[in-house]
Structure formats: C-alpha cells, structure tokens
Amino acid sequence: MPSPTIILVHGAFADAASWAPVTRELLDRGHTVIVPPVYNRSLADDAASIRAVAEAVDGPVVLAGHSYGGAVVTVAGAAENVVGLVFVAGYVLEEGESLGQLQGGFPDSDLAANLVYTPYPIAGVDDGTDVSVKIDAFPPVFAEGVDPGTAAVLAVSQRPLSGAAFGEPASVAAWKTTPGWGIVSADDHTINPDVERFGYERAGLRGVVELPAPHLVMHTHPADVADVIETAVRETAGERD
Template sequence: MEIVLVHGAGGRPTTWSAVAPLLAAQGHHVITVTNPMTSLDDDVANTLAAVEATSGPVLLAGHSYGGAVITNAGRHPRVRALVYIAAFAPEEGETVNGIVERYEPAEISRHMRRGANGDWKSEPGPDFWAEIGWDLSPEQRSIVEAEGRAAEDLIFKQATGAPAWRTLPSWYLLAEQDRTLRPEIQADMAHRMGATLERVPGSHYTTLVHPDRVAAIITAAVSAVAP
C-alpha cells in the first residue's frame, strides 16, 4: 500500500521529514505532497494527481488543514483509509473557518497576520514559540520559520464535498495541548466520524514532536486495511 502525506496550511516540506523515514524503513512507499494552498479545490486536485501517480491501493494521511484535503481526495476509488494528525475532518458543506468559529478562538489567532491580498500567515517570534510551539527544538523552530508559506483565504472558506470518512475507515491522533486546533474540536470531529482515536501530549507540531507515534498510527491503519 502506498502512503500519501499531506501537509497543513503552513505548507512546510519538513512537516513529514521525521515521519517519512520511519515509514520508509518499514518498507512502505511514501509520497509527500506539497500543495499550492491557493484554494481547497486546488489542493485536493494536486493531491489527487499524486494519488493518480500511484499504481495500487493508497492510504492518505493529513496534518492540520491537510485533513480537509484528504477528506475530499479520499473519494478516489483506490484510497483505502484515512489518518488524521491533529487535523480537520469536515462534514459535507462545512468549511475550516466554519468549524473553528463554533468554538472559542485558539491561541494561534493572536499570531496570525493577513496579507495585502487576503492571504494568511503565522508570525513566529518568542511569544509565538512560548505559546504555540514550546516543544520544538531551536533547530526545528528555525526551519519552520524559514519554510513558512502564506495560505490563501479560499483554503479556509471553500466547502467540503461528501466526506470520504463516511465510507472509509479512519484513524485520528489528537494533540492534547494543541493551541492551534483546539483539542475539543479534534475530539468532536474524531467522534463524529467514528475514527479510531489515540492521544499524544504536546503542541500542534505533532509530526515533528512525536514522529514515532505518527508513524505507528499510520502503520496500524495500513495493517488494518491491507489486502
């Protein structure tokens, strides 16, 4: 089974840099997608192109906003399972903004800045790291700052189609001290889709802080659905 990994709104190549080698060492073929973040539809299309480039059954894993992408791309007939890592799992007709607006604002809202063209980008600094990513090393923080990309407003405002989690088995790894996507939002979404739920301590940077746990839940999903 081929594993396609989808990043969140930060769009950083290093999102999966600690996880992909662990999966590859177990013999899995891993594809890491870099989406344009111009709209949800564009990111789904780009992810589907990666799925189309494979030749067999596929597992999709998404971090953060990447969960909204795999919720839609998972309708591809060769996708067998979905894994959400501190990620959005919208229902049909929902948007990322619509989900977060039902809850109290997360701490990340104090660190988001809107560009002249309506795009969004986080603004790392000492206060940001103390509040949002306290569990990253200084080296990891430097990489995240250097690779940060802006995200167009449409990734947050375009509605999801029929969610693939309605028909596919799903797994969810919840970050218990997440100050970007509130843990209660994660728990509510995981419960709603009937996902196999696991929890880890720490911030929203789950793929960098707990790569072993991320790889383990992906491997468990592969084992559960592999022919």
C-alpha cells in the first residue's frame, strides 16, 4: 500500500497560505501533499468539497484540519480511503453537534469580541452573513507569534466564514471509525484551548501533543506540526491492506 497522501485543510479567516510553512516542511520530507481551498460557506458543503478531493486520490489519505478545518475533516473523513485524521488547534465535533454547541460549553476566547458581521448576497433567498476578524485585532488574536509582516498580510486576505456554519450540525463523526491525532495550542486566543482538549479527549484520539503555541501553530511550530502529521502517516500506512 502506498504512503498516504496528506491533505491539509484550512479553517475560517484563512486560506491555504495558513499551511504554507508546514506544506514546505512536508514536501521537503518527501510527502505528497494537497492543500485545497475550503469555501467556508457551510459545514456540509465544505466537507463534501474536501471529501471529493480525498476520493479523487488513488490511494490512502490522511486529512489534517486546522481550526474550523477540524470540523470539516470530522465529516469529510468518512471517505473510504481516509485512513487518519489530524486535528490542529481544531474543533472535533460529535455527530449532530454544531460549532456553536461545542463552543457554548466553555468560556469565550478573545475572538468573540473581535468579530465583524457583513451581509453577502445569495441568489433567490435572504442575504447570508459573513463572519471575519477585525483587521487590527487579527495579529494578536489569530496570528500572535507570527512575523508581523506576514500577520498583516493574512489579516487583510481573510476568507470569512458564513455565520450559518456555526449552527450547522455535523452529519457524521469520522473519528469514531478512523484513528486520529491532535495538537493543542495552549496559548490559543481564537479557540479556548479547553475546547480543543475536550474534543480530543472525547474522541479518544490516538495521540495528543500540547504545544506552547498560538492559534496559527503551523507558522510558529511547523516542524512540530509536521512531526504529528508524519506520525499519522507512518502509523496508518498499510492499516487498510
């Protein structure tokens, strides 16, 4: 069985560039990597999009999701050829649970007071609501520890998340049948780290690493993140022979 292809799934308020340091690290280590866009319109649609990317791979896949991307891979990971899940400062939902329900059980992070709500048109129905981070708050809340020049670029190039996605329940929890690993960002100001710890423990992940890192741990600790993903690749290789 070939070594799994790694698919890196970004979260809200970000795009594939949020994974760039880890992408470079994994490519340098000889892995096959795909970093597709997540459209951040709805959990079901985003998961279906990522699942389609995974199913187009001829061979096994490890999905790694950051932040909201964790919720996406929770659902998309039900694809038959997905052999491992990695949650990076991510949400791990139970079947039937929404982001809002999971977050609601814990004190708010600094993110809650620094969100911007902007209407966007949807053909034939009422406008939707895009949620983004205040540009001046983005560096300390979302990108603390990241090079200031890079953080400034990321702040003005956010991919907002549709507000509807916060209340949408997960249709499936792939971690129930697929092994998973997790990274807790202990200095996270975007997601309360206890939300990460709770989700990982509930899912019974095979391995959890806690790093003294901010939300964009992929920028501040790329080698550590790559190590966890590589562990998932190594431990799942051949498990579905």
